[in-house]
Amino acid sequence: DIQLTQSPSxxxxxxxxxxxxxxxxxxxxxxxxxxxxxxxxxxxxLLIYTSKYLQSGVPSRFxxxxxxxxxxxxxxxxxPEDFGTYFCQHGFSVHPLTFGRGTxxxxx
Amino acid sequence: xxxxxxxxxxxxxxGASVKVSCQASGYTFTKFYVHWVRQAPGQGPEWMGVFNPNxxxxxxxxxxxxxxxxxxxxxxxxVTMELSGLRSDDTGLYYxxxxxxxxxxxxxxxLDLWGQGTLVTVSS
Numbered sequence: 549d550i551q552l553t554q555s556p557s558x559x560x561x562x563x564x565x566x567x568x569x570x571x572x573x574x575x576x577x578x579x580x581x582x583x584x585x586x587x588x589x590x591x592x593x594l595l596i597y598t599s600k601y602l603q604s605g606v607p608s609r610f611x612x613x614x615x616x617x618x619x620x621x622x623x624x625x626x627x628p629e630d631f632g633t634y635f636c637q638h639g640f641s642v643h644p645l646t647f648g649r650g651t652x653x654x655x656x
Numbered sequence: 657x658x659x660x661x662x663x664x665x666x667x668x669x670x671g672a673s674v675k676v677s678c679q680a681s682g683y684t685f686t687k688f689y690v691h692w693v694r695q696a697p698g699q700g701p702e703w704m705g706v707f708n709p710n711x712x713x714x715x716x717x718x719x720x721x722x723x724x725x726x727x728x729x730x731x732x733x734x735v736t737m738e739l740s741g742l743r744s745d746d747t748g749l750y751y752x753x754x755x756x757x758x759x760x761x762x763x764x765x766x767l768d769l770w771g772q773g774t775l776v777t778v779s780s
Binding site for chain 2 (some may be wrong): 584590594638640650651
């Protein structure tokens, strides 16, 4: 199975900060990386799909990039509602889907 | 309003089976794949498999082969996941999630609508 390594595992940032989370695959997933936000007690939310496409309804402060094995999720200006745990997931269909271990974002 | 509503929390003994249901509303049930994902405490999510409600077919993770089944009921627009031979490490939150792509093509593996999660606790 493809392994996804996220960094950092946690971070604390202030409102308005730029936040960057990385996801590295141990083999190419081409462009097939998606990003989700999990919050306790809520349904998880798809933020970015196929590396860089913003899911409908997601604020434009979220963006994604990357190709091959290295991918990035960026929040351009952190807002209070952005706390939670972010996971990357590969969708490269020839392999079972896997998720990263997550990046917990806390608001300072 | 599109939504997936899951059944309530379950407590099971080791060796038992559990069924978790996921009722879809607000969209055409047979049009989109439904995945199941679980998350053990303190771990990342784990993909279990995907169900095609249009053809009643599944693609399951090999990790669960032999003890996982998925089924669908068009009349109630419900997908059900059943996991047997429960162990303590099956404890966790179980989610259903819709795939972005229609069932006429292969899944996109982009999960755009999720259920609220069902807590399954396995304990003697």
